[in-house]
Amino acid sequence: MPSKKLDPLFPPGAKKTDASFAFPFRAGYPGTPRTAFSLKQLSCPHCDQSQSLNRHSVLYGNDPFDCAKERVRGQRVFCSNRGQRGGCGRTFSVFLAEVLPRHTLTASLVWQCLLKLLAGLSLKAAAEKLRLPFALETVYRLRRSLRHGLDLLRTRLCREQTPPGSAHPDPLLQTVEHLQVVFPRSGCPPADFQLRFQRPFLG
Numbered sequence: 001m002p003s004k005k006l007d008p009l010f011p012p013g014a015k016k017t018d019a020s021f022a023f024p025f026r027a028g029y030p031g032t033p034r035t036a037f038s039l040k041q042l043s044c045p046h047c048d049q050s051q052s053l054n055r056h057s058v059l060y061g062n063d064p065f066d067c068a069k070e071r072v073r074g075q076r077v078f079c080s081n082r083g084q085r086g087g088c089g090r091t092f093s094v095f096l097a098e099v100l101p102r103h104t105l106t107a108s109l110v111w112q113c114l115l116k117l118l119a120g121l122s123l124k125a126a127a128e129k130l131r132l133p134f135a136l137e138t139v140y141r142l143r144r145s146l147r148h149g150l151d152l153l154r155t156r157l158c159r160e161q162t163p164p165g166s167a168h169p170d171p172l173l174q175t176v177e178h179l180q181v182v183f184p185r186s187g188c189p190p191a192d193f194q195l196r197f198q199r200p201f202l203g
């Protein structure tokens with residue numbers, strides 16, 4: 001049985017070491033067909049081989065709203081060193097764009113929360129409005145974690161487009177507006193950020 005005590009910052013099975021790793025992200029949402037995890041155009045982040053890759057196990061995680069349910073989060077990939085495959089024998093993960101690696105919270109939940117902050121709600125009010133199934137302290141930690149990684153986010157966004165003029169003094173809210181400008185037609189800019197830059201939105 002999955003644990004009832006969810007920690008969105010470090011869900012069960014999460015490896016902290018994965019955080020510093022280049023995450024290949026794929027389009028698609030939970031419940032997505034296997035083809036989302038096509039290994040085409042993918043190379044091993046350890047040895048750069050592309051002909052050696054095999055699908056390994058599917059990655060599951062808790063549904064943030066129902067800890068009795070599991071959702072597909074991604075695919076573990078094996079870089080085969082058997083026979084003539086020439087790989088390195090190591091594994092790595094491919095994630096759905098909607099997944100925030102190491103976090104139970106999804107990209108769209110984080111985005112909805114950020115939009116509420118942009119609209120002027122307090123974090124507490126935003127969390128209540130969205131009925132986030134986490135303790136408030138966890139949501140505060142999430143925001144601290146976002147602020148901590150803000151420089152990297154902004155550096156990447158600035159490569160795409162200069163930030164829009166903002167009336168907000170808060171750099172986090174300025175970044176939310178910047179995300180809207182860089183991904184104007186997106187329903188979930190954090191997911192599109194991960195697809196575009198192949199880097200986690202939340203460290």
Ligand SMILES: [Zn+2]
Pocket residue numbers: 044045046047048049079087088089090
């Ligand atoms: Zn390899």
